[in-house]
Amino acid sequence: AQKVTQAQTEISVVEKEDVTLDCVYETRDTTYYLFWYKQPPSGELVFLIRRNSFDEQNEISGRYSWNFQKSTSSFNFTITASQVVDSAVYFCALSEPHNAGNMLTFGGGTRLMVKP
Amino acid sequence: DTAVSQTPKYLVTQMGNDKSIKCEQNLGHDTMYWYKQDSKKFLKIMFSYNNKELIINETVPNRFSPKSPDKAHLNLHINSLELGDSAVYFCASSQGDWGDEEQFFGPGTRLTVL
Numbered sequence: 001a002q003k004v005t006q007a008q009t010e011i012s013v014v015e016k017e018d019v020t021l022d023c024v025y026e027t028r029d030t031t032y033y034l035f036w037y038k039q040p041p042s043g044e045l046v047f048l049i050r051r052n053s054f055d056e057q058n059e060i061s062g063r064y065s066w067n068f069q070k071s072t073s074s075f076n077f078t079i080t081a082s083q084v085v086d087s088a089v090y091f092c093a094l095s096e097p098h099n100a101g102n103m104l105t106f107g108g109g110t111r112l113m114v115k116p
Numbered sequence: 117d118t119a120v121s122q123t124p125k126y127l128v129t130q131m132g133n134d135k136s137i138k139c140e141q142n143l144g145h146d147t148m149y150w151y152k153q154d155s156k157k158f159l160k161i162m163f164s165y166n167n168k169e170l171i172i173n174e175t176v177p178n179r180f181s182p183k184s185p186d187k188a189h190l191n192l193h194i195n196s197l198e199l200g201d202s203a204v205y206f207c208a209s210s211q212g213d214w215g216d217e218e219q220f221f222g223p224g225t226r227l228t229v230l
Contacts, residue, residue, distance in 0.1 A: 033216050039157075045206060045221035052216060089157055097215035102147060103171065104219060106159040 002027045004094050006107035013082050014115050021077045021110045023092030029053075034068065034075045035093040035104065045091075051075060082114045119143050120222040122207050128228045129197060137192045137225045139207030146212060148190035149219065150182060153204040162205075165190055194227075202229045 003026040013019045025034065036048040049059065051068050059066045063080045079086055089111045093104040120141045129135050141148065147166040153159045163182045164171040170182065179195045194201060207222040 035218070037221075043204070044223050045208075047218045047220070050216070050218055091159060095215035102210060102212070102215045102217070102219075103149065103161040103164050103173070104151075105161070109157045109159075111157075 002029075002032075002094050002096055002105045004092050004105055004107035006090075006092055006110045008110045009108065010111045010113070012113045012115065015084060016081050018078060018080050019082050019112065019114075021079075021090050021092075021112065023075045023077065023107060025073050025075065025092070025094050027073075027094060027096055029096045031097055033095045033097075035095070036066070036075075036077050037091045037093065037106075038088045039091065039109070040088040048077075048090075079112075082112075084114050084116055087112060087114045119220050120207055120209055122205075122222040122225050124225060125223065126226050126228075128230065130230055131197055131199060133197050134193070134195045135197060135227070136194070137205055137207075137227070139190050139192070139222055140188055141207075141209040141220070141222075142188065143209055143211075143220060145209040145220070146187065147210050148184070149208040149210075150190065150192050151206040151208065151221075153206060153224070155203070159206075162192075163190075197229045199229050202227055 005024045032053045034051045038046045065078045067076045089109045091109045092107040095104050123138045149164050150162040162176045181193045184190045204224045204226050206224045208219040210217040210219045
C-alpha cells in the first residue's frame with residue numbers, strides 16, 4: 001500500500017530565508033506520480049507540481065524548486081528567499097495508475113510560517 | 117468562472133440529520149472525487165467516480181454516498197450524521213483516471229455536527 005510521510009509538521013522561518021519541505025513516499029509500483037499542493041489560510045488547495053516516476057530531473061519554477069530522488073524515495077520542495085505570502089500548509093501526494101480510481105494519497109502536511 | 121464549485125460553504129447541523137453537499141465542475145472532466153480533511157488537516161480520499169465506475173475507500177462508512185446526476189456533478193449525501201463527521205469536505209475533478217493528472221479542487225465545505 002502507498003504511503004506519504006511529511007515528517008516536519010511545522011516550520012517557522014524569517015522572511016528571505018530558504019526553506020526545504022521534506023516528503024518521503026512508499027509504493028510498490030514502478031510507475032507512479034508525485035504532487036505538491038499548497039493550502040493557504042483561505043483554505044483552498046492549489047496545485048504546484050506533478051512529477052512522474054521516470055523523470056528524476058529537478059525542476060525550478062521561480063523561487064520554488066523540487067528535488068526528486070528515487071534512490072531515497074523522496075520528493076523535497078525548496079522555497080528560496082521565502083516571503084510572508086508563502087505561509088501555508090503544504091501537502092505532498094502520491095498516485096498509482098494501477099490502483100483503480102486515480103486516488104491521491106496525501107502526506108500529513110507541513111505548516112510553513114514565514115515571519116516578516 | 118469557477119472551475120470546481122461546492123455548496124454550501126458552511127453547513128451546521130444536528131447529530132442524526134441527513135445532509136447533502138453539492139459539487140459541480142465546468143472543466144469537462146471525466147473523473148470526480150470527494151476528500152475529507154479533519155481537524156488536524158489530514159486529507160483522505162473518500163470516493164473516486166467516473167462514467168464507468170465508483171471507487172470507494174473501504175474506510176468510508178456506508179452512511180456516505182456519492183450521487184452523480186450527470187458528468188459535471190458529484191453530490192455527497194450523508195445520513196445519520198455523527199459528531200466525527202465534522203470536517204472540511206473537498207470535491208475535486210481530473211480529466212482522466214490514470215493517475216498522472218492534476219486534480220482541481222473546490223473551495224471546500226466546512227461541516228459542523230452539533
